[in-house]
Structures are given as C-alpha cells and as structure tokens.
Amino acid sequence: MSKCLMLGNEAAARGLYEAGCEFVSSYPGTPSTEITEFAAKYDDIYAEWAPNEKVAMESAFGASFAGKRSFCGMKHVGLNVAADPLFTLSYTGVNAGLIIGVADDPGMHSSQNEQDSRHYAIASKVPMLEPSDSAESKEYTKIAFELSEKFDTPVILKMCTRVAHCQGIVELEDRDIVEDVEYVKDPQKYIMTPANAIKKHPIVEERLEKLRKWAENSGINRIEEGTSNEYGFITSSTCYNYVKEVFGDKYPVLKIGLINPLPNNTILNFASKVNNLVVVEELDGIIEQHCNTLGLKPIGKDKFTNLGEFSQTIVANAFGIKKEVPFTFKEELPARPPALCAGCPHRGIFYVLHNRDITVHGDIGCYTLGAMPPLNALDSTVCMGASVSGLHGFNKVAPERANNTVAVIGDSTFMHSGVTGLINIAYNESNSTVIILDNSITGMTGHQQNPTTGINLKGDPAGKVCLEDLCKSIGIKRVRVIDPYDIKKSEQVIIDELDADEPSVIISRRPCALLKNVKHPGPIKCDTEKCVGCKACMRIGCPAISMVKDKAFIDETLCVGCGVCGQMCKMGALPLRKEADND
C-alpha cells in the first residue's frame, strides 16, 4: 500500500475514486474546490463544473437516480443555494449512493460569513460525517456511500478549512468495483407530491433513529481513554486535533465522526465516567445543545467562543495554560491586505466608477477587492448574484439615482445566479445598468472553467454561452462590449449607458492577467526625466507602482504592461500599451 501526502480535499477525491464514484458535479468555492478538481483527474470519474450548487446537487441526484454513485461539492454558502433540493432529497432518498460535500470556512479566510453547516444536517434530517484529517477524509467518503445506500439517504460530508486545506498522510487503496443499481420506476419514492411526501416524512424520522442506533455501535464515534477522569472531552473535526495537541492522552475523548444524528447512549455513558464534561466545537454549540437535551450540562460555549477558528492555544487558554510569546515586534506594522493583481482587467473599470462617484452594487469574486483603497469602488457585497437583483430593487424605489448606479458581477457569478436578476430587470423594467466583468474564468477560487469559457473541467472543448446573445434574448436591447484596458472608451460607454432610459448590459471583456495563455507586452519603465511625482498613477492602486525618491517606480517582477497607469499620466512618463496606442 502506498502512502502519500494529500490535502483533505484531495483525499476526499481519492475516497470518491476508491468507492467507485462515477459522477461529480460541483460549483467551485473556497475551501471546497479541490475535491472536484482532484476527482476530475481520475479517468473513471465523470466530473463537471455546474453553473451553481443547486444545479450541481440536482445533477448528482439525477446520476444517483440512474444508478451510479455520485457526488456534488460546494462551500458552506453554496449549500444555501442548494438547500432546496437538499430538504426534499432527504425525503426521496437515493438510488445509488449520493454524497453532498460541503466545506465551512470558520475565520472567513475567503468567505462573506462563517455559518455553521451542521445546522443543515439537523434541519434536513440528513446524516453528516465530519472528518478531522486527510486520512479520515478518504475513509469517511467511502463510509458515506455505504451509509447512503444502506439507509436510503443523501449523506453530507462536512469539511472545514483546516481539514480541506491541510495535507496529511493517506494510504492509497484500489478502486472498488461497484455494481450499478438498477433504475426502477417508483413514483411513491421519487414523486414528492403532498400525498407521497406525507408518507415519506415518518420514514425520514425513523431513518434518523436507525442511523442513531448505527452510530452507537459502528465505531464511527470513538472513545479514546485517558489517565485522569477530571475532564472528558466531546469533540469532532479539527477541534479534536487541538484537544489532543494540548492534552495528549491525559483525559478521555469522545471523538464524534457522525455529527448528525448524535449517539445518545454513547454520550450519556461517556459523561457518566468523567467528573467534568467539556464540549469543544468551532462556531455554534451543536453538540453542546444536544448534550443539554440529554440533561447534561457540559462546559462549552461558556468557555469557548462561537467566533472564528480555534487552535491549540484557544483550547489551552480555556484551561488556564499560558504559553510564552518570546518575541514581539514593537512597531505598528503596515497591514498587507489582498489587492487586485497587477494587470487585473477589473482595475480600470473600478477607477472609472470611483472617479465618477457612481454607486456600485458589488458581488462575489476577485472584484470584491475593488472595495479596497484607493479604489473604494463598491457600495455593497452580499452573496452570489445579489448585485444584479439588488440594483433592480434600488433603482425601482430610487429612480432618480438610477443613472448613477450600476451592478458589477463576474462572468462565472453571472452564470451562477446573476442571470435571474437580469431577467427580473428586463421583465419588471427597471432602468438598470449591469456591468459584467468578463475575465473569461472563475478567478478567485483559482481559475476554474465556467459556461462562458468554452472549456470544461476536464480541459476539453465544451459548449459556450454567449453573454451578448443571452442578455439580448432576455430582452436587454442595449448590450455593449468594452475593453477595460482602454479607460477613455470604457468611461464613455458607462456614461452613455447610465444616461440611457432603458436597461443596459456592459460586458467588460479581458481575460484574467494571471491566465497562463494570456500574452502580456511585459513590464514598462517609468521615464524619471518626465515624471514630476504627481502620483496620478497611484490612484489606480496597482501593486506594481510605488514612489521611490518622489518618482514613480515600476516593480518589474509584477508589472505586465497593461498600460492603464500610462493613461493616468499626463507627463508621458509611463508608456501606453502598444495596442492602446493604435486605437
């Protein structure tokens, strides 16, 4: 058996492979993305990016329905989008095994909130497995398929940043040969009309109790003995690692692998053997509340925060164990927030929007960084697609502001859920201007293909949605395409479309500067003879430009030669992009 170092996400993908999974449909989202990317590397697995998580889950269900083991992956907020099928798939159950992979992001490394996905398992009455490292990510993925088929239910595999994005040792095994499950027409099971669903609900409740019984004896939840019974810890996921890191084998630990449903007898038994029961869990007190319903009063959220990520230090501090921090740099250090990359095609648009003091409804993606100084271009960012729908509501009640307000949304986000908002604009007729920032890729999550790129997840040529045609067919008559590297023209088009008395879409089209196939003219140099140090070029917030001895200085390792700064410079100290020159 060969051992390798794998990300939790890669290990989950390996689990899919070994368990004979044949179908994967997902929408990318940090920290879940790599499960699907790694799954796509196996020739035996069909894997695709769906336009959004709801479509992904329904597609995976369709494949399960047809008799193949299937998977869909998403981040925590993606599960909100897919919540609709989730709750009813709990009722229909599955044909072949179906896993829903969801990755939480406590601490919000790359998210707009830190909701706790465990609530979804409880609310939808679906079992949820929670691995604590890479080895378990693989193992639990395989168990999830078995549970799914044995108990006729979708199963949620819950990851979090420190499991998904931590590499640990995994032992590789061969792929199981799994027989397809025969497709048999079964209207009572799969057609969720009220009459059928009413009969299904009690089955769902019974299923939970059967699963609870399974959880008591299956070994999925394990007790690790300690040398002292002063404390006993109930914990799961990455928190298990922090407890073990601090206390080793000193106190007994009940490690929960199946977070829903929780094993009542195992918990009561464990609690009866320790003097003080402690629950350690990130975000909400889910295990703790369950203990409370069992009449236990564990130490939990009274000692541990429900905010952010935990660590060994947080666990240690809760027990009065203080650690030395020998070195602290005394000066206040400048922060290093993320910024739009040098050459990012979004920069020019945000410069124009900021410069003209336009109200901007933002969305989810790299371009959220347009909110950062010095561009300060955004007024709101909520969730995928909210820019377009929010703009519509805003303009309906404040029509006097409509000619100074836009929505900005990326190509992938527009496909995900912006298009429905645009349909609302067309149908209910708000005088709205939507700018689609089309950089021909899903950028923030690390360059995933999407329906507008013409390439699929496996890297093969694929269908390609034409944004212009799509917008026109919805009923938007004014559709303009601009090159965001050309500031002057872009600005004129934005002015024209804001002035127009009907809805318009501006497609700002330039591929992401980091894409490997994008050719750049190469770094420029500042002509220090001409530079007067006016800092006009600094207004675009390019990380490649700084002031050295009162002159603009270009960092050649970052600059790609996009030429946007040259358009700021009135002294001709910064060259224009060659193509832009010819216009």
Place this chain on the structure above:
Amino acid sequence: MTKNIMIVGVGGQGTLLASKILGKLFLTKDYDVKVSEVHGMSQRGGSVVTYVRYGDKVYSPIVDKGEADIIISFELLEAARWVEYLKKDGVLITNTQQINPMPVITGVSKYPENIKKKLMDMGVQVEGFDALTLAEEVGSPKCVNIVLLGHLSHHFDFTEEEWHEAIRSCVKERFVDMNIKAFELGRKAGYTVLNRIGDFISNVIS
C-alpha cells in the same frame, strides 16, 4: 517530539510549493506530517502563511504564537509580522527583499526601516540574505522559494540528493534544472550566512 516550521510571505511568492517540497521530504523519512495552507482571497497579494509540522504523531495542523522552531520568511516585513510565532531558541530565516503592501504604496503607512537589525536587537536568531538576487541569477525571481529552501537545508540532516529528489517530485520537468540550481545557490549562500566556510570548502573538495 513535533517540530514546527512556518513559511510566510506575500501571496504569489510560491510559499505553497516550498511547503509541498518540505512535506514530501518528511514523508520519505517516515515522519507523521501535516502541512496547512490557505487558499482563496488572501492569495491575491496578501500576507500568507503555511504551517509544516512533523514528528512521531502530529495532531494540530497549525502552529501558534511562540511555537515555531523555524520561520522562513519570503519578505522582510512579513518576518517582522510573524516573529511572534517564533520559539525562544527558534531560527528566523528571511529573504531581505522588500515588497510594499498597498497601505505603503498609497502612502497611508510607512515601510519600517532596518527590520533585520531590529529583529536581531530583540535577540532573535536571524539568518537574512538576498534570495531574490540569487533567484534572478538562475533566471527567474519565482525561484526565491527554492533558494530559501537551499538555505534551510543546513538545518536538517537530509542529503543534498534527498533534497533534489523532493524538488524533482514537486516541480514540472522543464523547471527541474533551474530549481536545482536555485537550491544550490541558496545552500551555498547558507554556508556564508551561517559562517560555515570550513564546511563549504570541505564539501567542495570532496
């Protein structure tokens, strides 16, 4: 006993590759290993950190304040930012390159002066050198990560061949030669920084 290494820098500098190579190396030595990364938004030019932990049994995937045996910093300001994570007898290896963060570029904040000296005055064991120039010497500023690994190699008993093998297994074939060269330059610089001239000469002679 678990050992803790932190790799810190600026998004885009190649910290992930450095941690991947280290992880591979510890795995071949039959250690338990965990390597923790952060993906997503912070990679866009933000301050980034990767944790590498190895030992008989590694539980936590992260390194906390006061716990790092070695911090490898790809940039000077980041060395100052993360020095709180260093153990009392820990070692801080830093590239002396400066990359201005956005608040410095926009003039809201100033890049601190003499960071290396200030760190040394605090009593931190600093091994600082210009890894960028060495990386450019082999043909790409992107090799800063491997130059730094070359320096780091002095803190472990692995053979040069074992390091080369780990690098080979983690980079694309056409970049192998360049990266091995970068590693060697970093390792050579390490002899100078660590004042191991004697070792260097004996190594060259043998």
